[in-house]
Amino acid sequence: MRLSEVLRIAWEGISRNKLRALLTMLGVIIGVAAVIIMIAISAGTEATIAENIQNLGTNLLFVTQGMGVQMVSRTAGMNSNFLSYDDAKAITDSISGISGVVVERNITELVKYGSNSIDGVSVVGTTPSYPQVRDVEQGSGRFITQKDIDVSAKVVVLGYSTAQTLFGDADPIGEKIYVGDVKLTVVGVMAEKGVVGNTDYDERVYIPLTLVFDKFTFSPFARVQGNMVGTILVQVADLDNMDKVITQIQILLAKRHETTVADLPFTVRTQEDIIATQESTTAAFRDLLAWVAAVSLVVGGIGIMNIMLVSVTERTREIGIRQATGATPGDIRGQFLTEALLLSLTGGLIGVIAGVGGSWLFYKLGDMRTEVLPNSILLAFISAAVVGIFFGFYPANKASQLDPIEALRHE
Amino acid sequence: MSEETIIDIDQITKIYQMGHVHVTALDGISLSVQTGEFLAIMGPSGSGKSTLMNILGCLDRPTSGTYLLAGEDVSQMNREQLARIRNQKIGFIFQSYNLLTQATALQNVLMPIVYRRNGHISNKDRQELARQVLTSVGLNDREQHKPTEMSGGQQQRVAIARALVNSPALILADEPTGNLDSHSGLEIMEILQNLHAQGRSIVMITHDARNAEFAGRVIHLKDGKISEDNNHIVSPTRIATGGTK
Numbered sequence: 001m002r003l004s005e006v007l008r009i010a011w012e013g014i015s016r017n018k019l020r021a022l023l024t025m026l027g028v029i030i031g032v033a034a035v036i037i038m039i040a041i042s043a044g045t046e047a048t049i050a051e052n053i054q055n056l057g058t059n060l061l062f063v064t065q066g067m068g069v070q071m072v073s074r075t076a077g078m079n080s081n082f083l084s085y086d087d088a089k090a091i092t093d094s095i096s097g098i099s100g101v102v103v104e105r106n107i108t109e110l111v112k113y114g115s116n117s118i119d120g121v122s123v124v125g126t127t128p129s130y131p132q133v134r135d136v137e138q139g140s141g142r143f144i145t146q147k148d149i150d151v152s153a154k155v156v157v158l159g160y161s162t163a164q165t166l167f168g169d170a171d172p173i174g175e176k177i178y179v180g181d182v183k184l185t186v187v188g189v190m191a192e193k194g195v196v197g198n199t200d201y202d203e204r205v206y207i208p209l210t211l212v213f214d215k216f217t218f219s220p221f222a223r224v225q226g227n228m229v230g231t232i233l234v235q236v237a238d239l240d241n242m243d244k245v246i247t248q249i250q251i252l253l254a255k256r257h258e259t260t261v262a263d264l265p266f267t268v269r270t271q272e273d274i275i276a277t278q279e280s281t282t283a284a285f286r287d288l289l290a291w292v293a294a295v296s297l298v299v300g301g302i303g304i305m306n307i308m309l310v311s312v313t314e315r316t317r318e319i320g321i322r323q324a325t326g327a328t329p330g331d332i333r334g335q336f337l338t339e340a341l342l343l344s345l346t347g348g349l350i351g352v353i354a355g356v357g358g359s360w361l362f363y364k365l366g367d368m369r370t371e372v373l374p375n376s377i378l379l380a381f382i383s384a385a386v387v388g389i390f391f392g393f394y395p396a397n398k399a400s401q402l403d404p405i406e407a408l409r410h411e
Numbered sequence: 412m413s414e415e416t417i418i419d420i421d422q423i424t425k426i427y428q429m430g431h432v433h434v435t436a437l438d439g440i441s442l443s444v445q446t447g448e449f450l451a452i453m454g455p456s457g458s459g460k461s462t463l464m465n466i467l468g469c470l471d472r473p474t475s476g477t478y479l480l481a482g483e484d485v486s487q488m489n490r491e492q493l494a495r496i497r498n499q500k501i502g503f504i505f506q507s508y509n510l511l512t513q514a515t516a517l518q519n520v521l522m523p524i525v526y527r528r529n530g531h532i533s534n535k536d537r538q539e540l541a542r543q544v545l546t547s548v549g550l551n552d553r554e555q556h557k558p559t560e561m562s563g564g565q566q567q568r569v570a571i572a573r574a575l576v577n578s579p580a581l582i583l584a585d586e587p588t589g590n591l592d593s594h595s596g597l598e599i600m601e602i603l604q605n606l607h608a609q610g611r612s613i614v615m616i617t618h619d620a621r622n623a624e625f626a627g628r629v630i631h632l633k634d635g636k637i638s639e640d641n642n643h644i645v646s647p648t649r650i651a652t653g654g655t656k
Contacts, residue, residue, distance in 0.1 A: 326498020326526040328491045
């Protein structure tokens with residue numbers, strides 16, 4: 001029997017019941033789409049992580065407030081468990097083998113120049129080493145200096161696109177803008193850097209860290225919050241010294257906050273640790289999708305098996321007629337197997353389209369980077385084919401073993 | 412065995428097991444049919460004529476005995492071999508036509524060619540062949556019609572075309588006029604008579620004595636045995652075991 005004949009007969013079998021065929025394919029469609037989306041998300045995440053490592057380097061240490069400590073300390077009215085700007089200064093002064101320390105404290109404000117205003121701008125209170133440690137180039141003017149920090153100068157440095165939005169092509173340097181209610185003088189503009197991870201560097205604006213303490217901290221909280229900082233970034237000069245520097249920082253902070261290293265209310269993590277955390281969250285999501293994919297494919301396969309069994313019963317007489325005119329058990333088995341395969345592959349094709357579309361939707365709506373890999377489409381197709389053959393075999397075999405006399409008598 | 416003998420069965424029995432009871436449907440039948448004969452098998456229901464038909468049509472195997480179809484022993488063949496024999500050597504005509512209802516007349520006639528294994532036929536030649544056969548039964552204008560759009564007589568003629576398309580050695584007709592009015596039935600019998608005149612070997616089951624008149628030879632079955640054989644073509648030497656009265 002020729003392949004074209006086999007395909008034609010199988011296609012006729014399916015097209016007799018189009019809606020039923022579509023419903024049967026649904027499980028496979030969902031399974032295949034999930035496989036493609038899952039792989040697209042993990043590929044997108046991996047690409048993002050790879051870029052982050054490239055952009056930030058691996059020689060950064062993040063000193064952050066430990067979880068849960070803040071609230072306890074705040075209600076107790078104690079200040080000793082907060083990470084402070086003084087801690088950063090102490091790290092700069094007494095730890096060897098580091099090439100830069102940056103403190104960041106982020107707030108969100110409305111930024112305004114003349115009639116142009118941008119709401120919800122990420123305002124970063126920081127220190128002079130920021131461009132070096134964060135690897136952002138100065139575009140024009142200057143960055144925040146130690147002197148700005150010391151006197152809490154009313155200056156601001158703009159990110160590239162923020163400067164564009166507020167000033168267009170005009171030179172912003174020397175102009176005065178409002179950040180919240182505070183009037184600041186623009187002293188510099190950063191070069192274009194783009195988006196790294198979830199951060200758009202070009203939309204940020206930078207002010208001296210001490211200015212955040214003085215002008216942007218709600219006064220009733222000022223007493224408790226004081227010069228509290230969120231994160232201290234430490235750039236280590238030599239990668240091999242990473243562990244040594246971590247230990248030194250931990251000992252220093254323990255001493256300063258009158259506690260032990262074990263009870264330290266801060267964590268000192270490397271860039272890799274943070275990436276690992278990011279990865280584990282996406283991995284959890286990915287695993288979930290992998291399960292959805294596997295379960296859908298199995299359910300889809302059972303659906304195909306079910307409908308093929310119904311089909312064999314419905315078409316018993318047809319099977320008998322074909323047997324009488326010379327169809328061998330192999331011909332009959334091949335016909336129903338091809339039908340199951342055609343169902344699962346058509347489902348697979350629709351699933352691929354849904355998967356590619358779904359990946360795009362995740363990117364657009366879910367703000368999740370996705371990359372559809374050609375191999376994932378291949379994998380999805382193979383999975384669909386395996387499901388079709390595996391779950392189609394039993395009904396097809398059942399059809400091939402029908403007794404021609406019984407089958408011809410079937411009504 | 413001479414090539415003149417199309418069917419040669421010897422001491423065929425068929426025993427069905429129903430629970431603990433053995434039912435003997437065929438009780439040691441021996442029969443020989445010459446090429447070109449038109450044989451009618453008659454008998455009351457339960458006489459075993461359907462069972463004999465199934466065995467002659469290679470749809471079933473005898474419990475014991477041998478069956479030579481055109482010189483080839485088919486009594487011990489497996490399902491696949493039997494399917495090939497049915498495809499190449501046997502054309503069926505059923506009482507209820509047994510056409511695929513969703514396929515056109517032409518597609519129905521093409522079906523035995525699809526399952527053919529001996530010799531490749533191009534798609535164009537297949538269509539040509541099927542059309543020729545449809546024309547020979549007077550249905551050249553009905554090839555794109557589905558069975559539901561045709562009368563019973565037309566449907567049975569499609570079935571005859573299907574039976575003929577692979578040029579089988581033997582045509583088996585099981586009550587071919589059973590579902591037809593007398594006029595259509597007569598048409599069908601005339602087609603069979605023409606085929607016989609062209610030298611085809613035909614075995615027909617019927618309980619209609621008028622149909623049996625078209626056949627050159629009539630066999631009566633009773634209780635799984637041949638009770639009567641008006642064989643005027645061959646000497647009844649081999650029939651003796653069948654129990655001629």
